Amino acid sequence: MISARLGRDYDPALLQRDLESLRSLPQAPQPGPYHDGDWTGLTLYEQGGDRPGTQHPHLYHHAPAPALEHAPYLRAILAELDCPKLLVRLLTLPAGSDIGEHNDAGSNFLFGSLRLHVPIVTHDDVVMVIDGERMRWRPGELWWGDFARPHWLRNDSDITRVHLVIDVQVNDFVLGLFPSDFVAARRGDGISAFRPPLPVSERTAEALAPFRCAFSMPAQLMPLFGKGGGLAGLARDAHAECRPEEGRLVVTLDGEPAFAMERVAARTFSIVGQPPGIFVEFDAAGRPGSAEVVVRGVPEDLYAAQLGFQQGPVVPEQRFALGLRPTADTVGP
Known part of the structure; x- marks a missing residue:
């Protein structure tokens, strides 16, 4: 299985409302040599996000960034996902742009980090392919994709595609979102689960x-x-x-x-x-x-x-x- 629709659905209208409230905030080009710079993002969780102005944010856990204060529905969605978050972004791909084939090698159960998507704005002419299989994800649905496999994206529509992309650490809550037989098979291959700090x-x-x-x-x-x-x-x-x-x-x-x-x-x-x-x-x-x-x-x-x-x-x-x-x-x- 290279993708799974997980047991959560969200209100597309409320997602759009929060997106509109964030449109005036600056977005940053995403890293990687496999696109031309049109692929941009707005960070909602980042290291030291709750410590604005700290000199070394990479010494701290990921936490809500200031931008999330403008998006109450997104904030509620993320709070309801009862797991430690890593990077969380709103990722934007304009019409006519593409992201070349690449792998996110650290996005897997054994490394303990999974990438979840909630489409907010999409179109039938947005083509996303993971390991040769085209994904058809709709606004408001929560999806996992195996982005450690080769994947690519092309926006052949006339709209700007926007997804909420949530990197999470694996814990019991996250595993509970997946079918039990799938989790059992993954346990056989190895799962690295979040461990809380000692007292x-x-x-x-x-x-x-x-x-x-x-x-x-x-x-x-x-x-x-x-x-x-x-x-x-x-x-x-x-x-x-x-x-x-x-x-x-x-x-x-x-x-x-x-x-x-x-x-x-x-x-x-x-x-x-x-x-x-x-x-x-x-x-x-x-x-x-x-x-x-x-x-x-x-x-x-x-x-x-x-x-x-x-x-x-x-x-x-x-x-x-x-x-x-x-x-x-x-x-x-």
């Missing part, structure tokens, strides 16, 4: 102090963690330092805050803002000497995957060893 008592500065360390971040992982740089500039190892901050571990790469981690088990940390299919496992809870970054459900070539062109098969699990070193302020007698 606050396990995430105090004192509890996290043993994890303060330094290490080299492998170049293979830089497309996931090297925020703010071009891919060519990320093709090298980076010096990383890890320190407790605000109940989390914050990791700097070459001196710049790059990502944060939350403790979900004694020795295991999730990556804030990333799906549950990527996490860090330390070898001990007290002064660990090594760690591994575990990545599930993506191909080996993360550079090509970030560009939307998957090279090679999906790898069920990859482990990247980190040799930990003490930082200057952890060296003691």
